[in-house]
Amino acid sequence: MGSHSAAFAHSLQGWTAGLPILGATPLWIWAFLSALLVIFLLALPFGGIATYVERKVAADIQDRIGPNRVGPIGLLQFFADAVKMLAKEDFIPRGADKFLYNLAPVLVVVGACGAFAVLPLAKALVGADLNIGIFYLVAVTTLIAPGMLLGSWGSQNKWSLLGGLRGAAQIVSYEIPVALSILPVVLISGTLQIGSIVEQQGWVWQGEMMKNYHFWNMFHNPFTMFSVFILFVGGLAETNRIPFDLPEAESELVSGFNTEFSGMRFGLYALGEFCDVFVMSAMVTALYLGGWQVPFLNLENMWVTLPSGLIAIIHFSMFMAKTLFVVFIVMWLRWTLPRLRVDQLMGFCWKGLMPIAFFNVIGTALWMWIFHGKSMMQLVMGQ
Amino acid sequence: METGFITAFWYLAIAALVVPLMLGAGAILRPKRTGENKKLDAYECGEDAVGTAWVKFNIRFYVIAIIFIIFDVEITAIFPVATLYKDAVANGTAGLVFGEIFLFIGLLLVGLVYCWTRGDLEWVKGIAQTKPKRGIHG
Numbered sequence: 440m441g442s443h444s445a446a447f448a449h450s451l452q453g454w455t456a457g458l459p460i461l462g463a464t465p466l467w468i469w470a471f472l473s474a475l476l477v478i479f480l481l482a483l484p485f486g487g488i489a490t491y492v493e494r495k496v497a498a499d500i501q502d503r504i505g506p507n508r509v510g511p512i513g514l515l516q517f518f519a520d521a522v523k524m525l526a527k528e529d530f531i532p533r534g535a536d537k538f539l540y541n542l543a544p545v546l547v548v549v550g551a552c553g554a555f556a557v558l559p560l561a562k563a564l565v566g567a568d569l570n571i572g573i574f575y576l577v578a579v580t581t582l583i584a585p586g587m588l589l590g591s592w593g594s595q596n597k598w599s600l601l602g603g604l605r606g607a608a609q610i611v612s613y614e615i616p617v618a619l620s621i622l623p624v625v626l627i628s629g630t631l632q633i634g635s636i637v638e639q640q641g642w643v644w645q646g647e648m649m650k651n652y653h654f655w656n657m658f659h660n661p662f663t664m665f666s667v668f669i670l671f672v673g674g675l676a677e678t679n680r681i682p683f684d685l686p687e688a689e690s691e692l693v694s695g696f697n698t699e700f701s702g703m704r705f706g707l708y709a710l711g712e713f714c715d716v717f718v719m720s721a722m723v724t725a726l727y728l729g730g731w732q733v734p735f736l737n738l739e740n741m742w743v744t745l746p747s748g749l750i751a752i753i754h755f756s757m758f759m760a761k762t763l764f765v766v767f768i769v770m771w772l773r774w775t776l777p778r779l780r781v782d783q784l785m786g787f788c789w790k791g792l793m794p795i796a797f798f799n800v801i802g803t804a805l806w807m808w809i810f811h812g813k814s815m816m817q818l819v820m821g822q
Numbered sequence: 823m824e825t826g827f828i829t830a831f832w833y834l835a836i837a838a839l840v841v842p843l844m845l846g847a848g849a850i851l852r853p854k855r856t857g858e859n860k861k862l863d864a865y866e867c868g869e870d871a872v873g874t875a876w877v878k879f880n881i882r883f884y885v886i887a888i889i890f891i892i893f894d895v896e897i898t899a900i901f902p903v904a905t906l907y908k909d910a911v912a913n914g915t916a917g918l919v920f921g922e923i924f925l926f927i928g929l930l931l932v933g934l935v936y937c938w939t940r941g942d943l944e945w946v947k948g949i950a951q952t953k954p955k956r957g958i959h960g
Contacts, residue, residue, distance in 0.1 A: 447829070449825075467825070467828055470825060470832055471832050473829065474829060474832035474836050478833065478840070483840070524848070525847055525848040525852065526852050526853075527848070527852060528852055528854075529845065529848060529852060530861070531862075532864055545841045548840050549834055549838050552833065552837035552840065553834040555833060556833035556834075566829050566830070566833060567825075567827065567828075568826055569826050569827065573901075574901070575830065579834075592876070594875075595864050595875045595876070596864040596871075596875050597871075597875045597877070598865070598866070599875070600875050600877070607883070608883055608886045608887075611886065611890040612886060612890060614890065614894060615890065615893045615894065615897065618894070618897045618898075622897070622900060625901060625904040625905055626904050627908065628908065629905055629906070629907060629908025629909055693867065698865055699864065702848065703844050703845055704845070707844060781945055785886070786943065786944075786945065789889075789934070789943040793934060794931075794934070797927055797930070797931055801923075804907065804923055804924070805920070807908070807911050808911060811911060811912075812912065
């Protein structure tokens, strides 16, 4: 809706316009800087801190204390882990395919961090609001599947190969329900641009703009209430989280596809997977839970005019609060549910989620047709 | 729009540089004692690894891959139609577009039912056949 495709870079340029040297910096440098900022100050630190938080959540659920030695309440644990991994000896197993073995972590990290480009962190902080944003997101995160498969094939280990094959079969299978659960959002919003999809999930109480905002997609109609859960469950399977962590089922496959990866190479795999969890949660948030929208409040159109920087901060906090809540549910599930069997996993995808996802797409299309594209909220408010 | 794609390219490029960067940082810190010894062997729970790990694997992975390709391509083809649906609802041609989407999804569903009844979605095959038949055993 009239916003720039590289909103983050434009925002940086706008906020520094009056300054002596920074004001004259060309846009592509700001684009580069925004990418640096998001990857090194959001994606990678999240991967690190998430390992600490996951252990703390596990400890709380199992009535233990958890990491508490390094720094206050163990907060620097991830830093200690990183130093340890960096100092570990780095070796490639005998007989491994060196090219594939080295390529695999790159694909996993590119798949996870590259997806941050289209995440709408705030209205003014979208790295690249592409007109094919959803395709980009789905395509780039799927790079993790070949990463796992090539790494497991290249490491010349039978456990790894089994884990990698399972992982590839699982990720491609759950890709279908995930894509089918994104489809209702596209039907409702009429665009693949994630910024615009989030924009439409706002709410205004009165005025000419009311018909443009239909509140969260989750509450658009009864069918989207189901498809948000299918998207979440499919996302769990695509990020190999319990109860779908068969590629690295440690009770059967030692450590699955990353058995032969040690030290920092293993660390990069783990980092990539945690970033992927964040991306998946952010996708659920942006597509169904209103993204950076503050519920029932339109910050840009209020009785007082807020500075654009403050709006960006509020939007960003809102987005992070929703996303981290979804991440917390992912961690909570990990320490609650047992692992599925492979046949149960595949059966659940093809015979359980797929028919429901198809039903949701048809249902949403019918709802749009019958109620002229109005959401439940709009109908209740009598618009 | 151009700036958007350039930014996306920067993300991918920086992400690809993270791996060599971290491994390079490790190379300065860590010891280099890798010799030609046992620890380079593949880990198989302490046993010596027998043969290569590059073995033939089960055909069902190919079946899943083929079914996936068909479904994924068809879903990709629905997305452009779905993008137009909101406008179609607004200018009253929703029925036409709904028909197209329904036709497409109907085709997919027929495919799913076909795979299902053929038993291609069964991960463990042959259990039904190995059950002892009542007639033979009295």
